[in-house]
Amino acid sequence: MLHNTLRIAVQVETTRAHGRAMLEGIADAALTFDNWRLEPVEPRLLTSPANVRRYDGLIVRVMDNATADAILRAKRPAVDTYGRLDPNPLPFIRLDDEAIAKCADECFAEHRYIRCAYCGFPGLRFSAARGEAFAALVSKRGGSCAVYDGTTTTRYKDTFVRNERMDRIADLAALRKWIASMPKPIAVFCCNDIRAFHLMKACADAKIDVPREVAALGADNDKVLCTFSNPPLSSIDTNAFALGQSAVKMLAELLAHPKHPPRDVMHHPSGIVERHSTESYPTKTPWLSDALVFIRRNLGNGISANDVIARIGYSHTAVNNAFRRELGKSVQQEIIRQRSERACRLLKETDMTAAEIASVCGYPSAQYFAHVFAKFFNTTPDAWRKGCAPQGHT
Secondary structure, eight states, X not given: OOTTOEEEEEEOOSSXXXXXXXXXXXXXXXXXXXXXXXXXOOGGGGGSHHHXXXXXXXXXXXXXXXXXXXXXXXXXXXXXXXXXXSSOSSOBXXXXXXXXXXXXXXXXXXXXXXXXXXXXXXXXHHHHXXXXXXXXXXXXXXXXXXXXXXXXXXXXXXXXXXXXXXXXXXXXXXXHHHHHHSOSSEEEEXXXXXXXXXXXXXXXXXXXXXXXXXXXXXXSOXXXXXXXXXXXXXXXXXXXXXXXXXXXXXXXXXXXXXXXXXXXXXXXXXXXXXXGGGOOOOOXXXXXXHHHHHHHHHGGGTOOHHHHHXXXXXXXXXXXXXXXXXXXXXXXXHHHHHHHHHHHHHHHHOOOOHHHHHHHHTOSOHHHHHHHHHHHHSSOHHHHXXXXXXXXXX
């Protein structure tokens, strides 16, 4: 063992996929430092300043005042990866709740939902922050957003996050009553995947169809929860692995320059992983939603209006009339719109080449993609990407 080995305490819950991915990121980034020795620590041990002083640095999910006070009294370099307090006396990196809410709003806007709702854990800071941001965004585009308030007896503490369980739903009856009372169809954003799993259980109990009556979206992209959900749950990928890596970088800066703590970081999600729970559109004509889902699923296959019409099984006139009546576009125009939107999103949020984007969006070649893009946006894909770079994904 090196004589200058630094003991680094790591306290991150392993009960959730978000925490496990964060730990993987921490472990990966810590390999850069030969003299770091990572040590997992139970939360209860970090409520004592004497225990905190045993370590040279800490990466901690600070969820209670006792832990925050102990770390401050021990005067040890620490990075908080939860960010419960505003203002926070400790350097922190936390998920950008407004950016997560924006992902949810953009998803539902693309699916043409004006009537929305938010379901969180009443009492938790991150849940409230996501709900407020989401409601404001929905309202800004002319929609409405109902909010689940829970019950007077069900208020959650931040430490609840360490013990979330998919099979334990304290307020299931209240959830069931709330979602049954909502006008349908409606799109519901849940603060995280476990909450979305709870909501879908309430829907199943109340015989509410997901996604036709309730489109459900979670956050964290917990693959176990998302695939155990019925139907599979769409979710916002919070990129917890990268969050863990950033936490290590922050602690390294703090250890090197203790009198100049690093700036706090708001960590952005990487995007939405869409599954069946959001595959619906609030259309008056039932089969029109199926047609739009078919288009969305098959854009990369170079589909045409004829493919959509054959899938639906009605005449060209009936299908195009329904599209024009409810969407103001023909079938082919809707395919073009969805292709353009997907291409713009990929240009903004990824480093994919024009050829790769052309393939994913169903254009026959990169040259044809550039030609069509220039026709609609009066610029090249590369210039458009550079123009939106300051607002792009980070």
